[in-house]
Amino acid sequence: MRTMKRSFSHLVLPISILLLLIIINLIKGADYFSITVVNGAFYGNIPNILFGASELVILSIGMTLVTAASRGQDISIGESATISSAVFVLFVLQAGEVTLLVIVVGFLLSCVVGLALGAFNGILVSVFKVQPMIASLILFTGGRSIAFMIDGKLSPILANDISNQIGTVIPGIPIQTPIILTVVFIVCIAMLFKTTNLRLYVETVGINPNAARLNGINPKKIIFLTFLIMGFCTAVAGFIAVNKAGRHDSVNLLKLIMMDAILAVAIGGNPLIGGKFSITGSIIGAYTIEVLNRTLLRLEIEPAMIKVFKAVFIIMLMIIASPVVRASIRKALDRVRTKNPTKGSAAMVSMVSTMDMIGEKGE
Amino acid sequence: MASVNMIKPKARLSNSNILFLIAAVIFVLMYLFAIISFPGSFLQFQTFFDLFNLNAPLIIMTLGLCIVMIGGGIDISIGAVCGLVTMACAVFLESRMGSIGGAILISLGIGIAFGILQGYLIAYLEIQPFIITLSGLFLAQGLLTTLHKDPINVTMGAFVRLRDFDFVISWLGTKNRLGVFIPCEIKPGTIIVVILLVILASLMKWSRFGRNVYAVGGNSHSAMMLGINVKRTVFITYVISGLTAGIAGFVYIMTTGAGNVGNAAGAEMKAIASAIIGGTLLNGGVGNLLGAPIGTLTLLVINELIRAAGVQSNFQAMVSGLLLYFFIVLQSIIMSLRDRRRVSIALPPWLRFPGKGQVASQRQP
Amino acid sequence: MLSETILEMKDISKSFPGVKALDSVDFKLRKSEIHALMGENGAGKSTLIKVITGVYEKDAGLITLQGEPIHFKSPQEAQNKGIGTVYQEIMLCPNLTVAENMYIGRSHSPIVNWKQMNEQAARLLQSLGIPASPIQELASCSLAVQQMIAIARAVDMDCKILILDEPTSSLDEDEVHKLFELMRELKARGVGIIFITHFLEQVYEISDMITVLRNGKLIGEYETSSLSQIELISKMLGNELEDITKIKKYEPHVSDTTIPVLEAVGISSVAGVRPFDFAIHKGEVNGFAGLLGSGRSESVRAIFSADKVTGGEIRMHGKKVKIRSPLHAMKHRIGYLPEDRKGDGIIEDLSVRDNIILTLQVLKGFFKPFSWKQAEAFAEEYIKKLNIKTPTSNTPIKSLSGGNQQKVILARWLLTNPEYLILDEPTRGIDVGTKVEIQKLVIKLAASGMSLTFISSEIDEMLRTCSRLIVMKDRQIVGELRGTDLSENDVMNMIAQGGENVCAQ
Structure with a gap:
């Protein structure tokens, strides 16, 4: 109920970008939304996007919470996911016969590892008051080498049916498994928000830790908690990623995913300096990044140029969202309006109001 | 804390200096440890010089990054810009109109262009530096792969001569196993590091701009109230960082002689780690440029030590992670201890505001 | 005899979301004049200052400096035109040295001459008797010293106009005296000084002219010698004065045998307050009086465990309770409205x-x-x-x-x-109407059985609402005042005497 009543103005930016990208795709070819059924499962642009973005969505949820509470970002998420999934792979491969139970126990084990890694970063940030980016730099630097040590340096292959089904589709279910897992994860997070005061506590700590303390909230505990949640997210993302790939490549698994996760948080309308946050925004942001990546591919842009387009796109986006730019445009329009009040066109007014709505996120 | 001043006329160390001091002491201890453990390689002067010779680009990038960090920002595009510069230079040098002068101009031009673009967006449009420099990183990487995908070995005569050029210090060196005296060699890159270090360190210490950077990093609102042009100061820090990334790119290709997609990839994180070890805080306002090379060298010596000890290369990253952990916790503890001491010394009322006469008599001459 | 006008402001308006901070205000400053800008908190004094110095952009109006229209976009421009400012909050950089803080942003030479700068700073610090070394980091100076450094910086600038926005709040008597000497010297040199303070005696001691603002509007400009204190107060408060005088405090029936709601014994905290005892009864309103920095806030923060408590114990209804964090205090039904909103x-x-x-x-x-x-x-x-x-x-x-x-x-x-509610400066920086509402509410709450501590820098507010005043100086309690007919003088006397007692000990 409470989330329903919140205003949606912060979602204007991510949704309009998403729409813009979809329009570009539709112009490119009207068959964008078409879905084909192969072996009883849906394939097509939309399922592929949902499939491709699943790890990113999960990680950006954790990143949103960490950003909101600790006013900084965890840059070790890809490495944490690699370590926890290495433990999972190690466990599964040692088990001999792979049953569902083995997979589940392996997953739970990797979750414990993920939580421990989250706790490691969390203690540095909350107790030692190290900036999140610096604290997570440690795992970022050493993480992959730890994963390398765990998985036996061989890039082991997960050649079993269950893993394959988790990574692709379960026969009889038309939707690809990672998509289902992502949805389940989002529902779990939604339940978490519904049954606890997590949002209120995290936002309070992120906006004003002093006031939070004076009102009985322990900022250290809350920041630590967000890192634990982040750790859990990395374990789940690592689990999905490793099953998708079918092997554990500790050098390249989810490499540099933190950049995309942070970007998703920013596109979702969340200030990177903490405070109010929107999980919905980040989720949309994560899908937007995936759509952007696939759009660039679909537009047959040379693979080498993709990063250039991506960079230009992000920069344009940030310029539009910049409070300074909006303020000066509004001022200029005001001047135009006061000079010839009769000519104040409706288009301009609507433009300004759109800008205002977009702007609410930045401030 | 008037009291402290009166009891002990020497002012206490500033945070910048104490962190630098820690970094320097640890580096010296570590190097001594290295010499004792592996006298064969670390006792040679050449080993020390090679740290500079081979890692000059990283040190140069760290210098620029330190300035941005002291000003309260962050620049993660430097590695990619450096890589882009190496490829651009390689392509240019291999083309028909290639010349070394032109390559230098290209390096500086690309660096400054990135600096101006990012600096403008961050300082004047007030966009979050992380996102902008992340886009800068993507942009530079994309341009790099667009420019050329495959490694290019520069074969231009003049350039190869430059690449192979060494300054030989004839009076310093070691005898090899055959008893032949081998003088130490210094690459031009090392000279550039030293020159840049002197210029930039002096800039931060003795120029109006440098002090403004510290002020802005310390408290940008106060800095504005004190009459500092905060936006321009922030802008210039990013231009400098872009410029140093460009120079680093040229030094890189001057050392390796090849343009490659993987050049300087991930260097930004190494540079951030070096800056932190060297005593620059990410919060801004605290740092010492002399700490930049010390931080880098500490990181490198650790890696050399691990290699000398025969540890597999995979574990090097883990050990450097541990080292970072050690530094970060140490810095955190020292800073909080200092804070605590300040509170307890500053507060007893009988120490505050002594009479005028008392003050005058105890003031330093 | 009014001399040449250096700064003139006409019809200045400025609004913030939700408030009109300045509503067509006029202001005039002449050469060799010390001009007090008066008004309650929230009257618009600081906003007016910030409009002059270019921190805020005015919405409407005209500012002329020596006949020239000016429009500063940044404090730097104002500084270059000879306007030096000392703000209420200290606007210095804690990570720079004392000398740098005095000279940064002023010189146009691209090179910093440390030796010269330190020597100049040392000379200036000595001449003003500021106990600081030019080479120490500003963060290592006490707040009062930092404030003096900010003043030294402004004074040293060869300015035509000097703006002092509540510079005396963290200074002791000696330092205030020194500051006034300095102001007279500058005045003799022809500098126009705008002076904001909430100490009326200081206004009458030093100023030539008084401009009164109320709720963002100009009330008038007066010669100090022709405006009595009572008139000044009534102009500052306006119609609200009558409202305020209607407030009648609630006197609970407290005998020595009743067990207090809350009792603190020998409590002290890391914020440096000396161990003190304190008790409050049901339905009682008491206040902590004392100058800024005397330990008022630190004391109540210790009771609420807002700062880490280092010793002592707290009893509620005679029973010892463990309060080691704000959450514990809240669970024992203690509330705390902090000073810094x-x-x-x-x-x-x-x-x-x-x-x-x-x-x-x-x-x-x-x-x-x-x-x-x-x-x-x-x-x-x-x-x-x-x-x-x-x-x-x-x-x-x-x-x-x-x-x-x-x-x-x-x-x-x-x-x-809550059973016991601590209000630390609830009336700071808010409009007069709300101040009255809050004071009335305090009395109403007390009458309904709540115990309250009410702290305010404006002693008259406490005199109106509190049945008991605890007087503090130098971070310890120096005495207690009870009764219905207390005056500001009683409090001031106790502060002064209390200080002597401390010295005698």
């Missing part, structure tokens, strides 16, 4: 509703969120009860005016129904 009180970006329910929600527990409906009901109830002016309960608190923000925080604590 922006820094410690409001959660800027959250809605009024979330700000109101926050504390009750925390008490209820992490796993038991209020339903939206319930939260909304609580918010609506208190928005009505306290007459909080907000468009909706969903509006972010930061867009409310200071007074309404303060009411939201009050609502936050009232919702938890």
Whole structure:
């Protein structure tokens, strides 16, 4: 109920970008939304996007919470996911016969590892008051080498049916498994928000830790908690990623995913300096990044140029969202309006109001 | 804390200096440890010089990054810009109109262009530096792969001569196993590091701009109230960082002689780690440029030590992670201890505001 | 004899979301004049200053400096035109040295001459008797010393206009005296000085002219010699004066045998307050009086465990209780409205509703969120009860005016129904109307059986509401005043005498 009543103005930016990208795709070819059924499962642009973005969505949820509470970002998420999934792979491969139970126990084990890694970063940030980016730099630097040590340096292959089904589709279910897992994860997070005061506590700590303390909230505990949640997210993302790939490549698994996760948080309308946050925004942001990546591919842009387009796109986006730019445009329009009040066109007014709505996120 | 001043006329160390001091002491201890453990390689002067010779680009990038960090920002595009510069230079040098002068101009031009673009967006449009420099990183990487995908070995005569050029210090060196005296060699890159270090360190210490950077990093609102042009100061820090990334790119290709997609990839994180070890805080306002090379060298010596000890290369990253952990916790503890001491010394009322006469008599001459 | 005008402001208006901070205000400053800018907190004094110095852009109006229209876009421009400013909050960089803070942003030479700068700074510091070394980091100086350094910086600039925005609040008598000497010297040199303070005696000691603002409007400009203190106060307070005098304090029946609601014994904290004893009875309103920095806030923060408590114990209804964090205090039904509303009180970006329910929600527990409906009901109830002016309960608190923000925080604590509520400067920086409302509310709450501590820099507010005043100096309690006919003088005398006692010990 409470989330329903919140205003949606912060979602204007991510949704309009998403729409813009979809329009570009539709112009490119009207068959964008078409879905084909192969072996009883849906394939097509939309399922592929949902499939491709699943790890990113999960990680950006954790990143949103960490950003909101600790006013900084965890840059070790890809490495944490690699370590926890290495433990999972190690466990599964040692088990001999792979049953569902083995997979589940392996997953739970990797979750414990993920939580421990989250706790490691969390203690540095909350107790030692190290900036999140610096604290997570440690795992970022050493993480992959730890994963390398765990998985036996061989890039082991997960050649079993269950893993394959988790990574692709379960026969009889038309939707690809990672998509289902992502949805389940989002529902779990939604339940978490519904049954606890997590949002209120995290936002309070992120906006004003002093006031939070004076009102009985322990900022250290809350920041630590967000890192634990982040750790859990990395374990789940690592689990999905490793099953998708079918092997554990500790050098390249989810490499540099933190950049995309942070970007998703920013596109979702969340200030990177903490405070109010929107999980919905980040989720949309994560899908937007995936759509952007696939759009660039679909537009047959040379693979080498993709990063250039991506960079230009992000920069344009940030310029539009910049409070300074909006303020000066509004001022200029005001001047135009006061000079010839009769000519104040409706288009301009609507433009300004759109800008205002977009702007609410930045401030 | 008037009291402290009166009891002990020497002012206490500033945070910048104490962190630098820690970094320097640890580096010296570590190097001594290295010499004792592996006298064969670390006792040679050449080993020390090679740290500079081979890692000059990283040190140069760290210098620029330190300035941005002291000003309260962050620049993660430097590695990619450096890589882009190496490829651009390689392509240019291999083309028909290639010349070394032109390559230098290209390096500086690309660096400054990135600096101006990012600096403008961050300082004047007030966009979050992380996102902008992340886009800068993507942009530079994309341009790099667009420019050329495959490694290019520069074969231009003049350039190869430059690449192979060494300054030989004839009076310093070691005898090899055959008893032949081998003088130490210094690459031009090392000279550039030293020159840049002197210029930039002096800039931060003795120029109006440098002090403004510290002020802005310390408290940008106060800095504005004190009459500092905060936006321009922030802008210039990013231009400098872009410029140093460009120079680093040229030094890189001057050392390796090849343009490659993987050049300087991930260097930004190494540079951030070096800056932190060297005593620059990410919060801004605290740092010492002399700490930049010390931080880098500490990181490198650790890696050399691990290699000398025969540890597999995979574990090097883990050990450097541990080292970072050690530094970060140490810095955190020292800073909080200092804070605590300040509170307890500053507060007893009988120490505050002594009479005028008392003050005058105890003031330093 | 009025001399040549150097600064003239006409029809200056400036609004912030929710408040009109300045409403066509005129102001005139002449050469060799010390001009006091008076008004209650929230009257618009600081805003006017910030409009002059280019921190804020005015919405309308005209400013002329020596006949030339000016329009500063940054403090730097103002500084270059010869306007030196000392702000209420210290605007210096803690990570730079003392000397740098005095000279940064002023020189146009691209090179910093440390030796020369340190020598100059040392000379200046000595001549003003500031106990600081030019080479020490500013962060290692006490607040008062930092304030003196800020003044030294402004004074040293060869300025035509010097603006001093409450520079004396953290200074002791000696330092104030020194500052006044300095101001007279500058005046003799032809500098025009704008002086803001809330100490009326200081205004009469030093100023030539007085301009009074109230609620963002100009009340008038007067010669100091022809305006009596009473007249000045009535002009500052306006019609509210009558309202205020109607406030009648509530006197609880307290005998020596009743057990106090809360009793603190030998309590001290890391903020440096000396161990003190304190007790409060049911329905009592008491106050902590003393100059800024005397330890008023630190004392109540120690009771609430807002700062880490280092010793002593707290008893409630005669029973010893363990209070080691704000949460413990809240669970024992103690409330604390902090002094620094922006820094410690409001959660800027959250809605009024979330700000109101926050504390009750925390008490209820992490796993038991209020339903939206319930939260909304609580918010609506208190928005009505306290007459909080907000468009909706969903509006972010930061867009409310200071007074309404303060009411939201009050609502936050009232919702938890505390037994003992500490109000630390609840009336600072808010409009006069709300001040009166808050004082009335305090008395109403006391009459309903709540015990309150009410702290204010404006002693008359405490005299009106408190039945007992605890007087503090130098971080310890120097005495206590009771009775209905207390005057500001009684308090001041006790502060002065208390100080002597301390010295004698």
